[in-house]
Amino acid sequence: MAQAAAVAKPPAPPRRRRASATPRRLPYLLIAPAALLMLGFIAYPVISVFYYSLQEYNPTKPWRNGFAGLDNFVHAFTDDPLFWDTLVFSAKWVFVEVGLQLLFGLALALIVNQTFAGRALGRALVFSPWAVSGVLTSAIWVLLYNSQTGITRYLADVGIGSYGTSWLSDTSTVFPAAIVADLWRGVPFFAILILADLQSVSKDLYEAAEVDGASRIKQFWHITLPHLKDAIVLSTLLRAVWEFNNVDLLYTLTGGGPAGETMTLPLYIANTSVDAHNFGYASALTTVAFVILLFCSMVYLRLSKFGGEDK
Amino acid sequence: MSVKEATKTAPAPLRAAPEPPRPTKKNRSWDEAPRWQIYLPLSIYLVFTLIPFYWILLFSLRPAGSTSLVPWPITFDHFEKVWTERSFGTYFQNSVLVGIATLLMTTLVALAGGYALARFNFKIKRAFMLALLCSQFVPGALLLVPLFETFAELQMINSLGSVIIAETVFQLPLSMILISNFIKNVPYSLEEAAWVDGCNRMTAFRIVVLPLLRPGLIAVGSFAFVHSWNHFLFALMFLNNPEKQTIPVGLNTLMGADSVDLGALAAGGIIAAVPVVIVFAFIQKWLITGFSAGAVKG
Numbered sequence: 001m002a003q004a005a006a007v008a009k010p011p012a013p014p015r016r017r018r019a020s021a022t023p024r025r026l027p028y029l030l031i032a033p034a035a036l037l038m039l040g041f042i043a044y045p046v047i048s049v050f051y052y053s054l055q056e057y058n059p060t061k062p063w064r065n066g067f068a069g070l071d072n073f074v075h076a077f078t079d080d081p082l083f084w085d086t087l088v089f090s091a092k093w094v095f096v097e098v099g100l101q102l103l104f105g106l107a108l109a110l111i112v113n114q115t116f117a118g119r120a121l122g123r124a125l126v127f128s129p130w131a132v133s134g135v136l137t138s139a140i141w142v143l144l145y146n147s148q149t150g151i152t153r154y155l156a157d158v159g160i161g162s163y164g165t166s167w168l169s170d171t172s173t174v175f176p177a178a179i180v181a182d183l184w185r186g187v188p189f190f191a192i193l194i195l196a197d198l199q200s201v202s203k204d205l206y207e208a209a210e211v212d213g214a215s216r217i218k219q220f221w222h223i224t225l226p227h228l229k230d231a232i233v234l235s236t237l238l239r240a241v242w243e244f245n246n247v248d249l250l251y252t253l254t255g256g257g258p259a260g261e262t263m264t265l266p267l268y269i270a271n272t273s274v275d276a277h278n279f280g281y282a283s284a285l286t287t288v289a290f291v292i293l294l295f296c297s298m299v300y301l302r303l304s305k306f307g308g309e310d311k
Numbered sequence: 312m313s314v315k316e317a318t319k320t321a322p323a324p325l326r327a328a329p330e331p332p333r334p335t336k337k338n339r340s341w342d343e344a345p346r347w348q349i350y351l352p353l354s355i356y357l358v359f360t361l362i363p364f365y366w367i368l369l370f371s372l373r374p375a376g377s378t379s380l381v382p383w384p385i386t387f388d389h390f391e392k393v394w395t396e397r398s399f400g401t402y403f404q405n406s407v408l409v410g411i412a413t414l415l416m417t418t419l420v421a422l423a424g425g426y427a428l429a430r431f432n433f434k435i436k437r438a439f440m441l442a443l444l445c446s447q448f449v450p451g452a453l454l455l456v457p458l459f460e461t462f463a464e465l466q467m468i469n470s471l472g473s474v475i476i477a478e479t480v481f482q483l484p485l486s487m488i489l490i491s492n493f494i495k496n497v498p499y500s501l502e503e504a505a506w507v508d509g510c511n512r513m514t515a516f517r518i519v520v521l522p523l524l525r526p527g528l529i530a531v532g533s534f535a536f537v538h539s540w541n542h543f544l545f546a547l548m549f550l551n552n553p554e555k556q557t558i559p560v561g562l563n564t565l566m567g568a569d570s571v572d573l574g575a576l577a578a579g580g581i582i583a584a585v586p587v588v589i590v591f592a593f594i595q596k597w598l599i600t601g602f603s604a605g606a607v608k609g
Binding site for chain 1: 367431445448449450477484537543544563566576580584588
């Protein structure tokens with residue numbers, strides 16, 4: 001609507017006298033800095049990843065460099081168990097993290113959306129880990145999981161776990177331990193987004209439902225949840241992509257260990273390119289990861305009918 | 312004043328006058344849950360949220376080797392050590408520099424682009440929007456190698472400029488979409504009215520639109536700052552010189568040491584957290600309004 005007006009208005013003749021920024025060129029001038037930055041530092045690297053994925057390219061073994069066709073991809077799919085392991089772990093990680101973050105985030109948002117004494121303080125405290133970095137989260141949870149001085153020692157006092165074990169170096173505990181650490185800072189993201197959206201639910205709807213005798217649970221299912229749907233779809237999608245791509249936390253907390261137990265695909269790719277210098281193969285893996293992400297996102301948006309019928 | 316009124320996203324909630332108490336047991340108004348249903352889960356969650364914060368504070372303030380659960384006797388040795396011996400003073404400066412430069416660049420570039428997206432129809436607009444959305448799926452971490460090569464060609468390895476550019480570029484798409492939604496919420500007629508009064512586009516924008524964008528710009532700018540403050544991989548990859556490192560890389564080094572000095576690690580963590588906490592306290596009230604105005608709907 002606003003845009004239709006925008007197109008109709010500018011050509012009014014009197015305004016033509018300003019030679020400097022004629023409306024025709026102005027939008028292009030305005031997006032130019034952003035477009036140039038993104039072309040240079042996103043598009044170009046992406047294209048070179050696609051290019052390298054078809055090459056044998058390893059700076060430490062220059063005699064083998066050259067065109068490799070689809071060899072890298074064939075190797076990944078047929079000959080590299082680590083690729084499958086890390087892909088499966090990534091899927092598991094994203095699924096569990098996003099699911100739990102959404103569940104707790106939604107619950108928290110509903111709670112702090114109520115009116116109660118101390119609400120402002122409650123909100124501030126609940127949201128506080130939101131801005132904590134992955135590295136700092138790791139630092140904090142390394143302190144908490146430390147076998148000598150961590151909280152685990154006190155939990156052992158009351159019979160949870162045993163003394164002297166570090167949850168991060170035991171293959172049976174490392175997954176839940178890492179999940180909890182990431183939940184700690186991930187839940188507030190959902191809580192903030194959902195709370196923001198909750199504030200735009202018309203209160204008349206609830207009052208009408210109340211008059212009709214709908215229980216609070218029914219109100220939640222039939223008013224709140226449908227209203228939140230688009231926000232939830234979008235935030236889960238963004239978060240899933242983010243959780244898939246983000247390597248800060250696991251890189252610093254477990255480094256993919258112990259014994260590769262928490263190695264995600266991006267971590268594996270980072271190791272392949274940074275430590276093993278196998279850029280060609282890492283590029284092929286990156287391409288695969290990119291295609292998988294794009295495909296899953298499209299399926300997700302289609303299945304969830306994002307945007308509803310009004311678009 | 313009236314302008315502000317007009318652009319509020321939601322009308323002030325119509326609060327029904329307190330209804331007369333009903334004869335049934337449901338004698339609370341519709342939006343009130345029983346108190347324990349609020350305070351019990353909230354307290355449990357708060358314990359989970361706050362213990363980690365307490366733990367790191369405890370470790371940073373109690374003497375090395377102490378196992379006391381209260382930081383007493385209190386000591387600031389760890390902070391001194393980390394700030395000077397472990398060069399957190401230098402890291403802090405670098406991080407502040409990167410954070411502020413990223414904030415300024417992201418906000419300015421996104422503001423220009425966001426205005427174009429909100430106010431004009433132009434040929435490549437759809438393609439550009441699509442590119443913005445697609446860039447969300449591009450994993451920055453996976454572009455490390457080509458980015459490294461690009462910056463090497465530009466002779467920018469080991470200069471903070473490389474990190475600033477990389478952080479800005481990956482902040483841009485979302486920031487621009489957010490800002491364009493904020494601008495769409497400002498009625499175009501306001502700008503037109505200013506033109507009629509003789510302002511040119513730039514002046515009209517500065518006088519009429521910019522003040523209304525404040526909450527949105529604060530949200531976007533602080534995101535950019537906090538994000539670049541926290542982000543770790545770009546600095547790790549592009550800055551090899553210890554003089555040029557940033558705080559997250561310093562923290563990672565502390566964690567990677569052979570025998571981790573827990574006190575130093577905790578103190579380093581507190582130093583990393585302080586600016587973020589300050590920014591957070593400052594923007595919290597803008598955050599929710601900023602989001603509800605621009606983030607999800609649009």
